[in-house]
Amino acid sequence: MDADLAFSAIRISTPLIFAAMGGLLTYQAGMLNIALDGFMIVAAFAAIAIAYATGSLTIAVAGGVACAVVMAGLLALFNLRFRAHIFIAGVAVTFLAYGLTALLLRGILGEEGVFSSNTIPNFPPIAIPFIKDIPVLGRVLSGHTLLVYVAYLCVPVVAWSLYRTRWGLRVRVVGEAEDAALAAGIRVERIKVQTMLLSGVFCGLAGAYLSLGYVSLFANKMTNERGLIALAAIFFAKGRPYPTALVALLFGTATALSVRLPQMTGAAPQLLQLIPYVVTVLALIVVGLRNARGRNRHGAWKFDVT
């Protein structure tokens, strides 16, 4: 039972990890990207529609990622070219994504609210040699589908890129001290566009996983604010990749619990479904307290009455 819970926590955390990796790149580059949900939902729709039409998971995932990248490009265009505030632009892109997918769901697939089909192919579970034979751990770690492994492997790749490479140094300096980057001759805009598009790639994977791996259907607004939860994880971990992934995993575990507990305890499922959101709120309270302690009693007046 516990191994099952851990197994599903890993599975449930997968889209959060993808989205969090995407969001933390823009976070590190100094942009608050609140359109993660928008990128994901478009990818989720495109992936399932393409899988339905072609029967190919590869093309479906690639198509989902491409569509999410287009949305990311749109946000970059609004924010960096037309100078719209990133928050407003992010809300606009998300609403556009929700509306567009609902419209196309009806227009192309002829369904209202939910779409699924038996002809959509499934990701086969992959057993990892050797690890699958370890007692308990094997049951937790092995037997997931491809995208789950990809998500967790992205974490060290992102960490390596940010902290070991030239590109990563530039991203982090752009985020912390844009002036310093400009004065050093770095093309700040280009770095920002790159992180935004990569954010699209990661959210594309998250979305494709949601509609093809996690479940095999598309529903309107099926991302369920996972993008915002991923953002909470990023803020909690201050944008560092490993801690961010860990917090995302914690949120995923809370969700897994909320699915399992009703079966085990018989408590009202509606109440238990609150668990992931309560955990998120608690995490944000911790972030707030941590910041408040930075501006302690003896800090300067920040023009809020205390």
Next chain:
Amino acid sequence: MSETPLDVVSISGVVKRFGDFTAIHDASLTVRRGEVHAIVGENGAGKSTLMNILYGLLPRDAGTIELFGRPVTFSGPAEAIAAGVGMVHQHFKLAPSFTVADNIILGSEPLAGYGRIDRARAERDTAAISRRFGLDLDPRAVVGALPVGLRQRVEILKTLYREAQILILDEPTAVLTPQETRELFATMRTLAESGHSIVFITHKLREVLAVSNRISVMRQGRIVATLDNEGVTAQEIAGLMVGRSVLLRVKKAKAEARDEVLLKVDGLEARGERGEAAVDGLSFAVRSGEIVGLAGVQGNGQDELVECIAGLRRPVAGSVEICGTKAVADPRRNRAAGLAYVPADRGGVGLSLASGIWENLTVGHIEEFGRGPFLAIKAARARAAELIRRFDVRGATLDKPAGSLSGGNQQKVQIARELTRDARLVIAEQPSQGVDIGAIESIHRTLVEMRDAGRAVFVVSADLDEIFSLSDRILVIYRGRIVADLVASETDPETVGRYMGGLEEAPPAAAASVSEAADHVH
């Protein structure tokens, strides 16, 4: 082999417009190999604008720039850097949480394959150039933890790492102690001797005379003269800068300090933004009828001290008394007790730049014009118009946003509002920062008038010229403590500078006078 031409930079006929405003008129200038070339002028004269054009940060509207004899047009700093131009900005362009080496290599990072940074080489190279130019620095130190003087070294090393031949230093001494300034000048000379050319932007005339080979004076966007630094006096340069002769020191009678203590700080301790002990058990008093200057290098606790007095920060220990009333962490109550505060951060704390000038002049006087929930707008506007005339706020109309005024005139608006309050303690923080010479004169004169009217004036300034021009008594703050309490007429900038740099301990006499001041109250 062609010889390097004598003129490494030659700017001719450069024009820069911002909308209708012409910031640079037909400027021409040459910089020679191996010289220190000072560009002086008031704030807003166009010094930084001209150099930003040379550095590729701003495009020019007309004119040509030649570098090593070849015409160039830079579309960004990257191209200027590649062509051998480096700039150290007035506000450092450093990433504080990164190491010295990271900051130095940024933009031209040594690679180790797969886009990886070769950190070992970065640290080696950083150590090597810092040794070569005698600018000692630990490549692994985190920049945010370094004192200002060392951060400036990082900036200079950044340009040298990119093999800049021409270094532009924009107001480099503004944040340095006299001792650090001397070290910087030595570095500038070393660099010039090794064939670098240095453009040194400043408005401090003594420094210009001390270090430069040639001096170009800018006024209202024009280069009005380029002089060899031989037999030129500060007065002559000042005259060229403003177009008329100016008083470099405001005239004032001897202080008549009375015994009434209007500001008493006793054993004050406060923490800084990062929780460090910024103000560390500090005591002093300011009496009515005197101007006390607080000298110190920025970041030694001045900000926190003033915030505690203004009620913007809660002290950890100790007390502040304003006109006999115990101060609390509440700006409104401290102001009611008799505090007028002219903050250094005009745009953030002092004024609302987006609001009209009359509104800025009226806040803080609401009691006077409040009619229940409403405001006697007519009366408030009439008073604002009167203040604009009285304090000679140039270019002001009642409804113009305060942000449209020049720095000096914004400062006059702040001063007009604060000094017309019925407040006997005046705290002026960096009163002449970003203010041109003409306005500095009138601001200083106003502060002296306040003193003569029996108020207590406490001036916090990083500018020693200003401290000496205004103060009757000079306190020096170093690492959150008052290390010296000196009579202005009996000391000199060099001595104060030594205290500012922490090179000397407080003499016992100073400590005695502080406790004596405290005794007066009891």
